[in-house]
Amino acid sequence: MRKLFAAAAALALGLAAGAAQAADKVKIGFVYVGPIGDHGWSYQHDHGRLAIEKAFGDKVETSYVENVSEGPDAERVIEKLARSGNDLIFTTSFGFMNPTLKVAKRYPKVKFEHATGYKRSKNVSTYAARFYEGRYVIGQIAAKMSKTKTVGYIASFPIPEVVRGINAFLLGAQSIDPDMKIKVIWVNSWFDPGKEADAAKALIDQGADIITQHTDSPAALQVAEERGVFAFGQASDMIKFGPKSQLTAIVDDWSEYYVNRVQALLDGKWESTDTWGGFAEKMVVMAPYTNIPADVADMAKKTAAAIESGELHPFKGPIFKQDGSQAIKEGEILDAGTLLGMNWYVKGVDDKLPQ
Amino acid sequence: MQIELQKRALPSSLMTWLSPALAITLTVLTGALMFGMLGFNPAQALYVYFIAPLLDSWSLQELVVKAAPLVLIGVGLSICYRSNNWNIGAEGQFTMGAILGSILPVVFYQWESPLTFPLMVALGALGGALFGAIPALLKNKFGANEILTSLMLTYVALLTLDYLVRGPWKNPEGFNFPESRLFSDAALAPSLIADSRMHIGALFAVIAVIAIFILFSRTLKGFEIRVLGATPRAGNFAGFSKERMILFAFMTSGALAGIAGIIEVAGPIGQLTPTISPGYGFTAIIVAFLGRLNPIGILFAGLLLALSYLGGEAAQIELGISEKTSKAFQGILLFYILACDTLIHYHVKFVSSKKKEAV
Numbered sequence: 001m002r003k004l005f006a007a008a009a010a011l012a013l014g015l016a017a018g019a020a021q022a023a024d025k026v027k028i029g030f031v032y033v034g035p036i037g038d039h040g041w042s043y044q045h046d047h048g049r050l051a052i053e054k055a056f057g058d059k060v061e062t063s064y065v066e067n068v069s070e071g072p073d074a075e076r077v078i079e080k081l082a083r084s085g086n087d088l089i090f091t092t093s094f095g096f097m098n099p100t101l102k103v104a105k106r107y108p109k110v111k112f113e114h115a116t117g118y119k120r121s122k123n124v125s126t127y128a129a130r131f132y133e134g135r136y137v138i139g140q141i142a143a144k145m146s147k148t149k150t151v152g153y154i155a156s157f158p159i160p161e162v163v164r165g166i167n168a169f170l171l172g173a174q175s176i177d178p179d180m181k182i183k184v185i186w187v188n189s190w191f192d193p194g195k196e197a198d199a200a201k202a203l204i205d206q207g208a209d210i211i212t213q214h215t216d217s218p219a220a221l222q223v224a225e226e227r228g229v230f231a232f233g234q235a236s237d238m239i240k241f242g243p244k245s246q247l248t249a250i251v252d253d254w255s256e257y258y259v260n261r262v263q264a265l266l267d268g269k270w271e272s273t274d275t276w277g278g279f280a281e282k283m284v285v286m287a288p289y290t291n292i293p294a295d296v297a298d299m300a301k302k303t304a305a306a307i308e309s310g311e312l313h314p315f316k317g318p319i320f321k322q323d324g325s326q327a328i329k330e331g332e333i334l335d336a337g338t339l340l341g342m343n344w345y346v347k348g349v350d351d352k353l354p355q
Numbered sequence: 356m357q358i359e360l361q362k363r364a365l366p367s368s369l370m371t372w373l374s375p376a377l378a379i380t381l382t383v384l385t386g387a388l389m390f391g392m393l394g395f396n397p398a399q400a401l402y403v404y405f406i407a408p409l410l411d412s413w414s415l416q417e418l419v420v421k422a423a424p425l426v427l428i429g430v431g432l433s434i435c436y437r438s439n440n441w442n443i444g445a446e447g448q449f450t451m452g453a454i455l456g457s458i459l460p461v462v463f464y465q466w467e468s469p470l471t472f473p474l475m476v477a478l479g480a481l482g483g484a485l486f487g488a489i490p491a492l493l494k495n496k497f498g499a500n501e502i503l504t505s506l507m508l509t510y511v512a513l514l515t516l517d518y519l520v521r522g523p524w525k526n527p528e529g530f531n532f533p534e535s536r537l538f539s540d541a542a543l544a545p546s547l548i549a550d551s552r553m554h555i556g557a558l559f560a561v562i563a564v565i566a567i568f569i570l571f572s573r574t575l576k577g578f579e580i581r582v583l584g585a586t587p588r589a590g591n592f593a594g595f596s597k598e599r600m601i602l603f604a605f606m607t608s609g610a611l612a613g614i615a616g617i618i619e620v621a622g623p624i625g626q627l628t629p630t631i632s633p634g635y636g637f638t639a640i641i642v643a644f645l646g647r648l649n650p651i652g653i654l655f656a657g658l659l660l661a662l663s664y665l666g667g668e669a670a671q672i673e674l675g676i677s678e679k680t681s682k683a684f685q686g687i688l689l690f691y692i693l694a695c696d697t698l699i700h701y702h703v704k705f706v707s708s709k710k711k712e713a714v
Contacts, residue, residue: 029672035678035679063671063672063673063675064671064672065668065671065672065678066671066677066678067678069630069633070628070629070630071624071628071630071631071632071633072420072619072622072623072624072631072632072633073421073633073664075552075623076417076420076421076552076665076668077668079413079417080414080417080665080668080669080672081672083413084672084673094532095628095629095630098534098537098624098625098626102625106550118530118532157533157629158521158533159531159532159533160530160531160532188517340530341530341531342531343531354521
């Protein structure tokens with residue numbers, strides 16, 4: 001009995017020592033909506049986490065929970081991270097917004113960063129990327145490469161972020177060829193390789209010869225590779241899944257933002273902020289242009305540079321809505337509020353927006 | 356040499372008690388082996404998984420929060436399964452309960468009264484019960500297979516919710532994001548402890564367990580359920596109506612799933628969103644069978660499954676064990692529990708193959 005007690009005490013001491021050792025380090029936690037092996041959205045956030053480890057080495061300790069469903073479980077996972085002594089917690093999906101704010105209220109000393117949301121508080125920042133800038137560029141490439149003038153677009157959920165991407169893509173495409181059309185299939189999931197692949201097959205059967213997607217897996221690209229049509233990578237460079245079909249990819253690069261935020265925390269300068277970065281902030285990066293003629297690649301590079309410098313804005317008027325009404329006059333640019341709450345299609349989308 | 360399972364004449368009472376212990380021992384051994392092979396300290400991994408969540412009042416409360424809907428749905432399903440009605444659609448009944456109950460805080464959001472929450476629960480029960488009645492009526496009138504109808508109605512419910520939060524019930528201040536307005540305080544499930552996520556749903560789950568335990572063991576209805584489940588013909592001779600039982604089982608389990616649904620949105624979530632359940636309605640099927648369709652067993656099965664979720668998350672955070680590994684471990688646990696239960700009704704016999712050939 002005494003021996004048992006001694007063993008238990010030793011174990012407790014050991015655990016306490018472990019905790020004390022960890023206290024010197026700044027702890028950073030991540031919550032991912034998908035598996036880190038999705039090769040898309042969560043994979044790129046995990047790259048950002050690894051960039052933090054690389055930049056700060058022994059000064060930080062990171063941990064993550066993957067495949068966390070957007071629902072009643074999210075709040076528990078976020079709170080568990082806060083209770084495990086994390087100083088800064090990144091919650092990387094829109095559906096984590098209200099759970100993040102609830103936990104943040106109970107743990108005022110812990111800092112939170114929520115991706116793609118719109119609610120902030122003293123210890124909750126938000127950040128998102130202007131993916132639509134990349135969408136405009138790939139829209140132009142699609143218009144150059146398509147023969148059927150029809151693009152198949154696999155979309156996740158009809159939230160403003162996704163609708164904005166579809167519109168930016170089509171505006172880019174129409175800037176080259178006004179006859180370009182988009183067919184959309186909603187799969188109602190961020191990560192469902194089976195459904196994504198089925199949607200890609202259906203779109204190709206309906207005459208699309210370019211496939212693009214706003215979902216997290218490379219499944220659509222793999223289907224395009226099989227069927228011999230072109231496609232784009234999403235969130236990460238997916239060239240190994242479509243060596244003959246990927247034209248380029250819109251890469252989310254969170255590394256710099258994550259490293260900066262951790263640096264701010266270490267310097268004691270962390271504040272609640274709202275960041276919406278694009279090409280200029282290097283949060284959105286184009287993967288190498290492959291399988292396309294040099295003049296198309298040059299055009300894409302020029303467009304990306306013009307967007308980066310602010311010379312070109314994808315949502316500059318005149319823009320017409322699907323019903324024919326004018327959304328914005330020539331020369332004016334859609335304001336941030338309209339962009340953030342976008343719930344209408346531009347002219348040329350062959351789909352009815354689920355409302 | 357061959358291994359054969361032979362049916363026992365009577366269920367072994369020794370094995371009834373021994374099988375859970377055997378299952379846990381085997382799980383711990385296999386788990387230790389798996390964690391060891393992956394390069395983790397097996398003792399530490401098992402401690403983080405199974406013991407640590409039980410030592411801290413926060414995680415105990417979270418355990419209850421996670422287990423409450425599983426137990427509520429699970430005990431309801433036990434009525435269906437005991438009476439030989441295969442209700443696979445608890446997820447849909449859960450969702451319909453949440454939708455109907457949410458009419459008050461979403462559509463009549465200005466009405467804040469002490470009656471709001473009780474009325475929401477009543478509406479939730481009604482929503483689940485009516486939605487559960489559909490496969491029951493289809494089975495009674497047309498002989499439609501309830502496994503298919505109840506499962507497919509789940510998608511109807513999920514898509515109805517999806518439509519509502521993107522369309523008519525979308526939060527007007529929500530920048531077009533798909534979610535309803537936040538529920539007012541009067542519409543939120545009361546907490547059992549101040550500032551805790553542990554809500555009144557836990558109490559409902561316990562009441563449901565006791566009520567259904569009494570139903571099974573002390574009432575004529577309970578006897579009717581058993582008889583019609585085991586031998587429908589004998590039930591007929593006794594004058595029990597199979598049709599009425601089908602309706603009763605589906606509506607009761609639907610009502611309980613509906614209550615779980617409305618409490619989940621009025622409790623941990625606090626609004627309607629496109630996803631309100633991580634598959635509770637399906638997980639509850641596992642819980643019901645894990646608890647051997649016995650209400651008390653279901654209570655423990657719900658807590659055990661909740662523990663395996665919490666432990667899995669803790670293992671990811673504290674030790675960096677991957678989500679896949681923690682899911683695999685959960686699978687090992689369930690596999691051993693169900694496999695060991697086989698020993699209650701069967702015993703293992705080693706038969707030499709030579710002997711067999713001779714025969």
